[in-house]
Amino acid sequence: MNRRELIDVERIQDEPLIEMIRGNILENVHRGRVSVVSVEDGKAVYSLGDDNAPTFVRSTAKPIQAIASLLDGTAEAYGFEESHLALLAASHRGTKEQIDVLEQILALTGVDEDSLAVQPGYPVGRAGRDRLLVEGYAPRKLFHTCAGKHLGVLAWCKLKGWSLEGYIHPDHPAQREILARIEKWSDSEAGQVTLGRDGCGFPVAAMPLSKLALAYGRLANPGMSGDNEAADVVNKITSAMNANPELVEGPKRLASLLLSDPNVVAKSGAHGVFTFGLRKQKLGVAIAITDGTEVAWPYVAMSILKRFGGISPETKHQLELTFPEVFINDAKEVAGSWKAVMDNIEQS
Template identity: 50%
Template sequence: MTERLATAGDVPLVLTIRGGLPENVHRGRICVVSADNRKIVEAYGDADAAAFIRSAGKPLQAIGPLLGGVAEAYDWEDRHLAMLAASHRGFPAQVEALDEMRKKAGIPEEAFAFRAGAPINAKSRDEWARDGESPRKLYHTCAGKHLGMLAWSKLSGWPLEGYTRIDHPAQKQVVRHIRSWTNTDENDSAFGRDGCGLPAAAVPLRSIALAYARLACLDTAPAAASTEAAGRVAQAMNRHPELVEGQGRLASLLLADPNIVAKSGAQGLFAIGLRRERLGIAIHVSDGSEMPWALIAIALLKRLGGVSAQTMASLEARYPSEYVNDTGDVAGHKETLF
């Protein structure tokens, strides 16, 4: 597994041009997988090399808590389920939903394993600073999935302390669900530490694409018991797209389209599932940049379909191929190379 990570086999994906000259080349890998036969439909770079799924794995990490009955036990609504899969930016609606979840489940804020901080979103952070508010653990971008695991542990009678360790009962089940949905085992998956402290799965890029194909096409889910839970979180993401990430974020724009389930990871990973087309897409930009995601996604969706004209217009308006400098003049443009 370590060997596969070291030889990722990436290829040029996106070029930025300034003054008619190449300025940056963003390399990486893309894999498109069919939900029906689990075969690769299209790939650029080494689709068998591993990538850390990071926050794109949150819908899979939510399966265990939902199977464990947290929504029913704590009266969590649909928007709360969206927060289980969220990488939130600290917008008021996101923090409000998290605080409601925490209070309903009776989870003290100090139980979260990570340290307290400020909102990620600049406007929310400015308001936070202006109002003289204190750092909170709920402002952490991964607070939703942690809250799901803490509430699940409380409901199951497991210790809250140590809930992020891979040998904790909650994490043992999370690992099982991730391996099931990505069709991997201990031979082709590995676990490191995520930025929030939880185990971070590394699996072949094609396996991430497969997982999102399955999230989009639940009739191909690997286990009947987890199908309903996965469907609940995916539908909640579609019903509350701006809670999942935030206004203007690529995943939230895509999730506004009912045909799409999408989520960003970190360090260059992005995943998309297309329901009608029955496809899963995994994108990994090797330098960890988020900038190429939208250009790559737009190019793929124009070719593969799956996105409404309204959604495509929103994407192109938010992420134009041209970029401007601080005076408002066009400074250059970006183009795909695959």
């Protein structure tokens, strides 16, 4: 791939969303784009920056990537329970509970761990990684953050009689069906979805940010998707995510905190992408932070939730405790603060 084939990010209009202030000096500005879409008509009700620009969906796609396999009866064939379904949509951090469920999936499906296309390593979560190192565990493919997704697709391939070799390649029947489902669920038109390569080896879709927001609004409201065939299995996936929020990501992760609220379906993606859907409000939200950081997510999400509602007082309290407006240094003193400047920007 040469330079001319790459997306010129300088042409994607973004806006300043979050400022980090240390002392009385502006230290960082996190720019990005936001799209809030109504499931009822598929139109944006709020946006900042260019919400039609292509955005790689990264791991926010995981619940959608599971649709085709579950429609083919994968869960019933292997006796998957809610905890297993949650791991199919997870970006695990290596907690003991997450690894235990992944081990159960291996046992239920009979998939050989060596079949996973990823390389052996340690979890992305520091606590999980440290625990395994202290206990003397060697690197494993199962410790990869996307192991649940890979196991789900391998189990599906085994059920369908498809080759397990090359299951991550775009021309594999599993990946062709996954892409078709992503396009249909996001209501994307021909040419709106293009493919890149994700960190775990899977093809990764790039679509307009507004389409990703719509997809998450539909995950929260599958009965309004117009895809009656998929609505039932989507409800099973999202119900499993809400029932097992810390399996989906991990303790104190933004997505897991939001998933603890029954009104919210949430998932993060790498390099600055975060998504959630609100059931009662019938809205989908997609956030793309231009510099790829995660630290701005909570403050963007809380700004949007302040505007549209959608979470309980208990969830709001947990968010504020976990992601306070002031940040504390290692001496336990206030070192600075976060400010949602997006609140003051007139929407696009």
